[in-house]
Amino acid sequence: MSNRLFQTVIHQMKEVVGRTVGVIDENGIIVACSEVGKIGESKQRVREELAYSQSSLVLDGYTYRTLAAGSKNDCIVFVEGTDRDSDKTAQMLAVSLGSIKSLYDEKYDKGSFIKNIILDNILPNDIYIKSNELHFNNDDSRAVIVVKFQGATELPPYEIIQSIVTDKNRDYVINISEQDIVIVKEVAEGYTSEQLEKDAISILRTASTEYGAKLLIGISSVVEKLKDLARAYKEARIALEVGKVFDIERPVMSYENLGIGRLIYQLPTTLCEIFLQEVFKKGSLESLDRETLMTVQAFFENNLNVSETSRKLFVHRNTLVYRLEKIRKLTGLDLREFDHAVTFKVALMVKKYLVSKPTKF
Secondary structure (H helix, E strand, C coil), X not given: CHHXXXXXXXXXXXXXXXXXXXXXXXCCEEEEECCHHXXXXXXXXXXXXXXXXXXXXXXXXXXXXXXXXXXXXXCEEEEXXXXXXXXXXXXXXXXXXXXXXXXXXXXXXXXXXXXXXXXXXXXXXXXXXXXXXXXXXXXXXXXXXEEEEECCCCCCHHHHHHHXXXXXXXXXXXXXXXXXXXXXXXXXXXXXXXXHHHHHHHHHHHHHHHHCCEEEEXXXXXXXXXXXXXXXXXXXXXXXXXXHHHCCCCCEEEHHHCCHHHHHHCCCXXXXXXXXXXXXXXXXXXXXXXXXXXXXXXXXXXXXXXXXXXXXXXXXXXXXXXXXXXXXXXXXXXXXXXXXXXXHHHHHHHHHHHHHCXXXX
């Protein structure tokens, strides 16, 4: 990635300098140059001879300088020419590109540090020590957003999300796998789950309209310590998986809004099976046809209101009552009674969970 940064700066300086300029990496290979055809050429001899120079090296019509004086393993800049102006230009490039590389390396180290935290690959005590070394504020509030790409995209998913995230100084985009990208977002005090969902929806829409990407997004709760990012990452993954089980039509799910689904997700499957057997001991859930289940869903969405449900379904009130009575006879549960309705709702969710058998994180 730093090579791309070097090439961007070199390209911008090409017209100003009026000479061929470029960068040689620690392996002696040209990785950026105003003459693109030179990229990839080996300049190992330059590295060997510059190692014995205190300042600059003039060789074969070019002036060379290291980005960091005295460092044998750092990158080297070169400028066409051997005159005084060439040397000054090389000095200027060494200072400017050295600063850019330093900032990039610090950012990269921070990103790797964050990745190790969320994947639980670093000890709690080491988190505190490393955060001080990298000048991290350990007490800033943060949230984790997991973005799962569905299907192939023209650009790599990491690059898509990297281009969408605007606050690159405070937020970190981390590549977890080919299809899974994590955003660690710094948030202000009092930032709510609703605001995080709006941010996620904005990412979803931008990825869809500008890149044609289809996403599923899980959002954690806000944590106040760096060490808690591992927990936040697990929350976001759970939100993603629970959302796929219980809210198939919602592409953005927040851990704090999972409700009872979060509890069901953590139950042993054997306990769920026993619960279903006890609830439907008078009749199997499979005995209810699709029309009846759609009626139940509408009844729940309209807060157990018979009149409102019949109006939304465009059926006569007596027809709806007949269907509810049919359910009572098959299952022993009268959905017009709140306790029975809650039991039936939970049972439907448990059934969805058992059918999906999601992978736990």
